[in-house]
Structures are given as structure tokens and as C-alpha cells.
Amino acid sequence: xxxxxxxxxxxxxxxxxxxxxxxxxxxxxxxxxxxxxxxxxxxxxxxxxxxxxxxxxxxxxxxxxxxxxxxxxxxxxxxxxxxxxxxxxxxxxxxxxxxxxxxxxxxxxxxxxxxxxxxxxxxxxxxxxxxxxxxxxxxxxxxxxxxxxxxxxxxxxxxxxxxxxxxxxxxxxxxxxxxxxxxxxxxxxxxxxxxxxxxxxxxxxxxxxxxxxxxxxxxxxxxxxxxxxxxxxxxxxxxxxxxxxxxxxxxxxxxxxxxxxxxxxxxxxxxxxxxxxxxxxxxxxxxxxxxxxxxxxxxxxxxxxxxxxxxxxxxxxxxxxxxxxxxxxxxxxxxxxxxxxxxxxxxxxxxxxxxxxxxxxxxxxxxxxxxxxxxxxxxxxxxxxxxxxxxxxxxxxxxxxxxxxxxxxxxxxxxxxxxxxxxxxxxxxxxxxxxxxxxxxxxxxxxxxxxxxxxxxxxxxxxxxxxxxxxxxxxxxxxxxxxxxxxxxxxxxxxxxxxxxxxxxxxxxxxxxxxxxxxxxxxxxxxxxxxxxxxxxxxxxxxxxxxxxxxxxxxxxxxxxxxxxxxxxxxxxxxxxxxxxxxxxxxxxxxxxxxxxxxxxxxxxxxxxxxxxxxxxxxxxxxxxxxxxxxxxxxxxxxxxxxxxxxxxxxxxxxxxxxxxxxxxxxxxxxxxxxxxxxxxxxxxxxxxxxxxxxxxxxxxxxxxxxxxxxxxxxxxxxxxxxxxxxxxxxxxxxxxxxxxxxxxxxxxxxxxxxxxxxxxxxxxxxxxxxxxxxxxxxxxxxxxxxxxx
Numbered sequence: 062x063x064x065x066x067x068x069x070x071x072x073x074x075x076x077x078x079x080x081x082x083x084x085x086x087x088x089x090x091x092x093x094x095x096x097x098x099x100x101x102x103x104x105x106x107x108x109x110x111x112x113x114x115x116x117x118x119x120x121x122x123x124x125x126x127x128x129x130x131x132x133x134x135x136x137x138x139x140x141x142x143x144x145x146x147x148x149x150x151x152x153x154x155x156x157x158x159x160x161x162x163x164x165x166x167x168x169x170x171x172x173x174x175x176x177x178x179x180x181x182x183x184x185x186x187x188x189x190x191x192x193x194x195x196x197x198x199x200x201x202x203x204x205x206x207x208x209x210x211x212x213x214x215x216x217x218x219x220x221x222x223x224x225x226x227x228x229x230x231x232x233x234x235x236x237x238x239x240x241x242x243x244x245x246x247x248x249x250x251x252x253x254x255x256x257x258x259x260x261x262x263x264x265x266x267x268x269x270x271x272x273x274x275x276x277x278x279x280x281x282x283x284x285x286x287x288x289x290x291x292x293x294x295x296x297x298x299x300x301x302x303x304x305x306x307x308x309x310x311x312x313x314x315x316x317x318x319x320x321x322x323x324x325x326x327x328x329x330x331x332x333x334x335x336x337x338x339x340x341x342x343x344x345x346x347x348x349x350x351x352x353x354x355x356x357x358x359x360x361x362x363x364x365x366x367x368x369x370x371x372x373x374x375x376x377x378x379x380x381x382x383x384x385x386x387x388x389x390x391x392x393x394x395x396x397x398x399x400x401x402x403x404x405x406x407x408x409x410x411x412x413x414x415x416x417x418x419x420x421x422x423x424x425x426x427x428x429x430x431x432x433x434x435x436x437x438x439x440x441x442x443x444x445x446x447x448x449x450x451x452x453x454x455x456x457x458x459x460x461x462x463x464x465x466x467x468x469x470x471x472x473x474x475x476x477x478x479x480x481x482x483x484x485x486x487x488x489x490x491x492x493x494x495x496x497x498x499x500x501x502x503x504x505x506x507x508x509x510x511x512x513x514x515x516x517x518x519x520x521x522x523x524x525x526x527x528x529x530x531x532x533x534x535x536x537x538x539x540x541x542x543x544x545x546x547x548x549x550x551x552x553x554x555x556x557x558x559x560x561x562x563x564x565x566x567x568x569x570x571x572x573x574x575x576x577x578x579x580x581x582x583x584x585x586x587x588x589x590x591x592x593x594x595x596x597x598x599x600x601x602x603x604x605x606x607x608x609x610x611x612x613x614x615x616x617x618x619x620x621x622x623x624x625x626x627x628x629x630x631x632x633x634x635x636x637x638x639x640x641x642x643x644x645x646x647x648x649x650x651x652x653x654x655x656x657x658x659x660x661x662x663x664x665x666x667x668x669x670x671x672x673x674x675x676x677x678x679x680x681x682x683x684x685x686x687x688x689x690x691x692x693x694x695x696x697x698x699x700x701x702x703x704x705x706x707x708x709x710x711x712x713x714x715x716x717x718x719x720x721x722x723x724x725x726x727x728x729x730x731x732x733x734x735x736x737x738x739x740x741x742x743x744x745x746x747x748x749x750x751x752x753x754x755x756x757x758x759x760x761x762x763x764x765x766x767x768x769x770x771x772x773x774x775x776x777x778x779x780x781x782x783x784x785x786x787x788x789x790x791x792x793x794x795x796x797x798x799x800x801x802x803x804x805x806x807x808x809x810x811x812x813x814x815x816x817x818x819x820x821x822x823x824x825x826x827x828x829x830x831x832x833x834x835x836x837x838x839x840x841x842x843x844x845x846x847x848x849x850x851x
Contacts, residue, residue: 120683121632129225129245130492131234131452132442137626140504140582140592142228142639142677144168144693148221148249153764153794153809155840157271157293158306159201159214160820162244164768164790164811164836167695167744168228168677169244172775172821173339173834175421175428177384178212180821183228185673185699185740186241186618186643188600189651189777191422191663193430193462193482194516198600198616198649200231200239203246204328206392206409207237209434209460213388213413216310216332220275220289222247228677229620229641230598232576233506236456236488240598240618250326251287251316254279257850265842268296277850280315287314294336298838301353301380303340303420309333322398327391334386339421341823341832344782348817348835354420355380362830369713369827371473371536372527372556378420379541385416402443409436418541423825423832425541429466435459440490453491460484464518471826472538473525474661477546478606480518480566486601487511492578500585504594506578512601513571520564520606522660523547529556562660564606572601572615588628596620600649605665608658613665616647635681643673652777653826657709657727661826670703671737691748699740704732716824718779732779741773741787758800766792775833776822782831783822790816805846815839 125136129143136143144166154165159179163171170182174191181187181199188198190211200207201214208214224246231239258276263269275289290311298304310332317325340353343362352358360377368375390411397404415430440454461483468477492506523546527533533556539547550559580594598618604611624639648669655661675697682690707727708715715721719732750764769789776783791814796807815838822833 120686122628122635122681122683127223127225128247129227131440132445134445137628137635137637138582138584138590140580140594140624142168142622142624142641144226144228144679146224146226148223151218151221151224152844153807154766154792155809155811155837155842157218157291157308161837162224163820165746166226167693167746169226170739170773172739173421174821174823175339175419175426177215177334177338177386177415177417177419179214180211181241181244182739183226183242184641184643184675184695184697185671185737186645186648187739188649191651192467193432193464194603194605195649195651195663195665196238196600196603198238198240198598198618200235200237200243201246202235202243204248204392205245205394205407205438206390206411207235207436207458208411209458210413210432210462212386212415213411213432215334216308216388217246217248217330219273219291219310220249220312222249228639229594229622229643230576230596230618232596232598233490233492233508233578234452236490236508236510236576237458237486237512238600240600240616248312248314248328249275249287249289250328251285251314252277253283253285253316253318255285255851257848259846259848261844261846263842263844265295265840267298267838267840268294269840269842270294271842271844283319284315284317287316288312289314297337297340297353298835299340299342299351299353299356301340301356301359303337303353303355303382304835304837305336305338307334307336307384324394324396326394328393329391330389332388334384334388336384337382338384338417338419339834341421341423341834343423344819344822344831344833348819348833349815351817351835351838354378354423354832355382366828366830368471368473369829370471370524370526371538371827372529372533373536375472375825375828376538378425381418381541382420383416383418386414388413402441404441405439407436407438410434421834422823423828424472425470427466427468427470427544429464431463431465433461448496449493451491451493454489456486456488456490458484458486466544468544469663469826470539470541470543471661473527473536474522474826475539475543475547476520476522476660476662477544478518478520480516480520482514482516482518482604484512484514484601486513501581501583504578504580504582508576509573510576510599510601511571511573514569514601514603516566516568516604516611518566520566520660520662521546521561522563523559523561525557525559527556528553528558531556533557562608562658564608564660566604566606566611568604568611570602570604570612574599574601574615574617588632590626591624592626593623594621596622602649602667603665605651606660606662607656607664608660609656613649614647614667616645616649616667618646619644630682633683635679637680638676638678640676641674645669645671645673650777653824654708654715659709666706668704668706669701669737671699671701673697673699673737673740675699687752687754689748689750691746693744693746695744697740697742697744699737701733701735701737704735706730716778716780716829718781718783735779736774738774738777738783741771743769743771745769755797760798762794762796762798764794764796766794768792775819776824776831778824778831780822780824780831783819783833785819788816788818790814790818803848807844807846809842809844811840812837813839 263271312330355378363375392409490508582592647667771787794809798805818836819833
């Protein structure tokens with residue numbers, strides 16, 4: 062929400078307890094404001110607007126502080142493209158899980174795949190992440206801690222300060238797996254000397270219920286405790302009950318400042334994830350009907366579709382999906398301010414446990430997984446305002462993934478996978494910024510990353526193959542509950558043989574890479590800022606089970622950008638834009654395929670070289686003291702210059718929308734020249750808000766949001782059903798708050814046009830049809846909030 066704050070705004074001096082550094086003069090905080098206003102307009106809350114006291118002068122946009130480049134700075138003077146989402150904006154968009162971020166920024170696409178994994182793409186750069194052997198190309202960080210597993214990015218969307226989305230490779234300050242960019246989720250921390258709390262209850266259609274609570278308590282003069290939690294649930298959006306949610310999470314934060322120059326923050330969090338999980342729908346049935354793959358209509362459809370291995374039609378999918386997952390973590394942040402700068406040390410430990418049976422890719426997948434990660438980052442940042450300032454540091458990350466059971470079951474094939482995998486990564490980095498003149502600065506940065514990866518385990522397949530030219534109508538599907546390989550049976554009297562294959566792996570690989578940043582920035586005047594930058598990103602290679610090569614290479618991205626950030630009309634209008642040109646090399650693409658021995662698996666190959674280019678604009682206008690307008694726009698041209706791969710002859714012609722040429726080595730697939738997935742040509746986000754001052758000092762704020770997105774490919778096979786047509790969605794909100802800010806009531810609706818939007822699509826193995834996961838339908842909600850304390 063972009064509500065104006067009707068209170069006096071000031072620039073107090075002093076130390077920022079969040080960064081333990083002198084607060085920049087650009088920072089603005091609210092003095093004498095009601096609690097809801099302080100919450101919304103506090104330091105670095107978001108790219109929002111603030112106005113002077115009622116009737117006192119011209120409205121201006123608020124100065125905003127971000128930490129995207131590992132230090133506090135004015136977002137209008139940051140030589141990097143960064144989008145900022147405020148906590149209120151996330152609430153009113155109904156965000157409680159990662160997939161729902163995809164509608165809020167033009168450059169970001171987020172989709173759910175097999176439960177509970179999310180895939181992230183920024184400006185068409187990203188990866189499909191389907192198991193523990195695949196990594197995201199967008200680094201997801203919570204309070205400065207990198208989250209290694211894509212399924213571990215849920216459970217953080219409550220009691221937030223803001224979310225920062227960095228667009229483009231962040232190879233210098235973020236390093237591993239930030240090929241396309243980074244998402245920084247920043248929860249609120251404990252506040253010294255503040256006794257306050259908040260509770261809210263929200264209800265909506267589809268049986269939705271959400272409860273949030275937070276309390277902040279001082280522990281003497283130099284310590285404070287903050288505890289927050291939320292519970293969210295809703296019924297399934299699909300007719301088979303899938304696409305439901307049943308989450309509960311909590312976070313404990315302690316802040317201790319034993320001396321003026323020292324700050325220590327300790328955080329522990331826990332997240333429990335239940336329910337049925339991600340749903341999918343056969344796209345031939347029409348996404349608007351939301352027929353789930355395990356519903357009556359979905360089952361009837363499956364029974365009309367031919368399975369090439371089974372020699373008969375698919376059977377209906379059973380309704381037995383489930384989620385039973387938990388995640389937990391602890392972290393500490395020590396800031397020590399010295400005369401030369403601030404030393405930050407951030408150790409962290411995270412664990413997760415998965416026990417799922419999902420159908421989000423149109424086939425049954427059993428997952429048992431235990432993940433452990435430890436990390437330590439130490440960095441020293443010189444104090445700002447010097448002619449030569451710098452950041453230097455080191456990073457260590459260790460992750461192990463134990464997978465006692467991972468079993469995709471395509472009805473007539475199954476693969477029992479049991480393995481351990483992991484990585485140990487170490488990096489050193491530094492970034493130097495030199496003020497050539499009072500208005501011109503140059504930045505140079507470098508990072509060296511060294512990673513050791515391993516894979517140890519087995520992959521055992523069982524196939525009930527039809528060998529009869531007339532088909533095998535009596536071929537029995539492999540039970541969904543089967544988690545051990547089937548015995549071999551070579552008697553083809555009924556036209557069916559049961560065969561298998563075993564792949565045992567003990568692989569190790571080392572990957573090392575230098576990544577770079579160079580930038581030039583200039584202050585044309587107090588309100589106009591220009592920058593040009595060159596950045597590189599890197600994601601190391603890895604493994605997959607195969608009778609052929611099991612190692613894939615790293616992927617790399619280099620990005621050129623020229624941008625301008627402007628404040629016009631005496632600070633009432635913000636107009637930022639960036640032109641970018643990216644070169645994506647050796648993109649890691651994960652698809653279901655067969656190796657030369659006919660074994661089916663999710664294989665990752667370096668098959669993509671792409672060029673991404675375009676323009677992004679962010680504009681915001683304080684039209685009056687009470688009216689705010691905002692525009693986010695992206696034009697994107699993303700084309701594969703080279704996208705070629707070969708599938709073995711044993712697997713038969715691949716299901717693809719690209720040209721296929723048979724040859725002695727196999728079927729050559731050439732998708733070169735095609736537009737990349739998750740790359741709409743045009744994306745537009747519009748927002749408008751007006752505040753009404755009511756009798757007695759209360760406020761009523763009305764908001765309207767619109768998103769338009771042109772046609773987009775949602776899968777990796779370039780099949781016609783995988784293209785989502787252009788669409789527009791509308792959201793609206795109406796919020797009342799009392800004069801003292803202690804009580805508020807808000808009603809909001811998202812996707813009011815009830816568009817059925819395909820987020821991700823996938824052809825089930827050995828079928829000739831496509832299923833897709835969908836974005837949420839029309840959602841309506843009412844939220845009541847009460848606040849207490851100082």
C-alpha cells in the first residue's frame with residue numbers, strides 16, 4: 062500500500078541499531094507518528110511515499126535506504142537495479158509463499174513445480190529445480206543467510222521489514238547461485254526500549270484463514286526480545302483438493318548491545334508445512350476449470366491418454382498427495398563499529414526434513430530428504446563518506462543432502478533413488494569504490510569461488526514395457542506405494558516384460574571461478590543519478606544419474622547495464638529506468654529424458670546460450686498529498702542463440718515443439734532462435750492509491766492494482782500448450798485505521814477478473830499431453846489488526 066503518512070517527518074542523528082553504523086543523512090524516520098505510520102514509514106520500509114503534516118507544504122516521496130550492496134545506502138544512489146517490496150504491499154497481495162511474489166515485480170517470475178519446490182527467473186534467467194541435485198540461479202537470502210535448497214524458501218513471509226530483489230548477476234558480493242540475481246527477505250528485528258505488539262486475523266474465500274502475532278519486549282536498556290509467528294491455511298484451489306496450504310511458522314529474535322559500538326543479534330526460526338501440496342491440471346481441459354490431475358475429470362482425461370512405455374492408456378491418478386515437512390534455522394549477526402569501519406560476522410545453521418508425495422508435474426513423486434547447511438560470512442566495510450571506501454570479506458558454505466528415498470512413478474516406470482550429495486564452497490571477495498570527483502565514482506569488485514561437490518548413491522529403475530505391436534491393455538501400473546524395485550520378468554506371453562537397470566555413482570568434481578564487477582556512477586545533481594555497470598555471475602556444475610556422462614558444466618552470465626534514477630517536480634516524482642544486455646552461456650537446463658541405455662531420468666545439460674536485453678522503468682508520483690500513482694514496466698527480448706541437444710535413438714522421437722532431425726547418434730533437437738521461457742515481451746504493473754481523512758482523525762485508504770503480461774512460455778519443451786496467453790489481473794483494497802493507529806480493518810481482493818494463469822508446465826513422461834501449475838484464482842479477504850504499546 063502506498064498510503065501517505067500524515068505526520069511530521071524528521072532526520073534524527075545517531076546510530077542505526079540495525080547496521081550499527083551512523084545513519085545516513087538520506088534516511089527519514091517518522092517522529093510523533095501513530096504506530097501504523099511508523100511501521101509503514103520507518104527507515105528502509107519500502108519504496109513508499111511520505112508527506113509533511115496535514116496541509117504543511119508540498120508532498121514528497123520518501124528517501125529509502127536499502128542494504129542490497131551489503132551496506133546501508135539510499136536506493137536512489139545505488140548503482141544497481143533493485144526492486145523493493147514493503148510489508149504492507151506483501152500483505153495486501155496475499156503473499157504467504159514464494160510463488161505469490163511473481164505478480165509484484167515486472168522482472169520476477171516465480172512458479173511452483175513438484176511440491177514444495179519453487180523456481181525463480183529474473184529477466185528470463187533461471188533454472189528448473191526438480192530435486193536435490195539441481196540449484197536455483199537466483200540466490201534466496203533471509204536476513205543475510207543464503208538458503209541452499211529451493212524448497213527451503215517458504216515459511217518466511219511474516220513480520221517483515223521489506224524484500225529486496227536485485228536484478229542481474231551478483232557475483233561479487235553474493236557469489237554462488239546468484240547468476241540471475243538475488244532475493245533478500247529482511248524480517249523485522251528486536252527494537253531496544255520498545256514494548257509493543259500486534260495481532261491480526263484474516264479470513265477469506267476458499268476457507269482461508271490467517272493469523273499473525275508479534276511482540277517486542279525490552280530486556281533492560283541494552284537488550285530486547287522479539288517473537289513473531291503466523292498460521293495460514295486455505296482449501297485447495299483445484300477440484301481434487303490440491304493447491305491448498307496449511308503452514309505454521311515462528312521466529313525468535315534477540316538484540317544485545319553491550320556497548321555503543323557492538324551489536325549482536327540472535328535469530329531462531331521454525332516452519333512446519335502440511336497439507337496436500339502443489340496441484341496441476343491437464344491443460345487440454347482448460348485451465349479455468351481447475352481440474353486437478355487426481356480429480357474425477359482429470360482422471361477421466363488420463364484414461365484417454367496413451368502411455369508409450371506401457372502400451373496402453375494412463376490410469377487415473379489416485380488422491381494420496383501429502384506434505385509433512387519442517388524447516389528450522391539459527392543465525393547470529395555481530396556488528397562491531399570501529400574508527401575505520403564496521404566488522405560483520407554472520408554464522409548460521411539450517412536444517413530441513415521432507416516427507417512428500419506430490420503430483421505437481423503430473424506424475425507421482427515420493428520424496429524423503431534431510432538437508433543440513435552451515436555457513437559463515439565475515440566482512441569489513443569502511444565507513445561511508447570517504448574518497449576511497451571498500452568492502453572485503455570471506456565466505457564459507459557447507460551443505461549435505463541425504464536422500465534416503467526419491468521415487469518418481471510414471472505408472473509403468475519407476476526409479477528408486479537413494480543418495481547423498483553436497484557441496485563445500487569457500488570464497489573471498491572485495492569491492493572498492495573511488496570518488497574520482499565529488500560527483501563521479503568508480504567501482505571495481507572481484508570474488509573467487511572454489512567449490513567441491515560430490516554424489517554417492519544408487520538409481521535403480523523398473524519398467525513394465527509393452528513389447529507387443531498390438532498394445533498391452535492388461536499391463537498393470539506400478540503401485541504408487543511401491544518404493545522398492547520390481548523383480549525382472551522376461552516372459553512376454555502377455556506382451557509385457559519387466560526390466561530394470563542399476564546405476565551406482567560415486568562422483569566428485571571441483572569448480573572454481575573468478576567473478577567481477579565494474580561500475581561508473583555520477584550525480585548529475587542532487588536529484589539525478591546515472592550509472593553504467595558490468596557484472597558477471599557463475600553457478601557451478603553438478604551431477605545427475607545416467608549411463609552416459611553424469612557431470613554438467615557451470616553456467617555463466619555477463620551483464621551490461623546503463624541506468625538513471627531521478628527525482629523530479631521537487632521530489633514528487635520518481636523516474637528510474639535501466640537498459641540491460643545479458644549474455645547467458647552454458648545455461649543448465651533440466652528436463653526428463655532417456656540416456657543411451659533407455660533409462661529415464663531428470664537430466665541437466667548445458668544446452669542454452671541466450672541473449673537477454675531490454676528496458677525496465679519504475680515511476681512513482683505523489684500527485685497530491687493524498688494520492689499516489691505507481692508504474693513498473695519491463696520490455697524484454699530473450700532469445701536462444703544456441704539451444705541444441707541430442708536424445709538417444711532408444712528413447713524414440715522426443716516430445717518437443719522444436720525441429721527434430723534423426724541421425725546415427727540420435728534425434729537432434731534444435732531450439733535455436735526460440736524465445737526463452739519465463740520471458741514475456743511486455744510486463745506492466747500499475748498502482749493507484751488515495752487516502753480520505755475522516756472525522757476524528759481516522760483514515761480510509763483505497764487502492765487499485767493492475768498487472769498485464771504478454772504471452773509467455775511456461776515450460777522447457779516449446780510445446781504449444783506450454784504458452785500462456787497475455788493476460789491482465791486486477792487487485793483492489795480498502796483499509797480503515799483509527800486515529801491513534803491501534804486498530805485497522807482492511808478488505809482486499811486479488812485477481813478480481815479470476816484469470817486462470819499457467820505458471821509452470823510439464824509433459825508427463827511417455828505421454829503426449831501437458832499439465833500445468835496455476836496461479837491463484839480470485840481471492841477475497843478481510844483482515845482485522847490490533848496494536849499495542851509505545
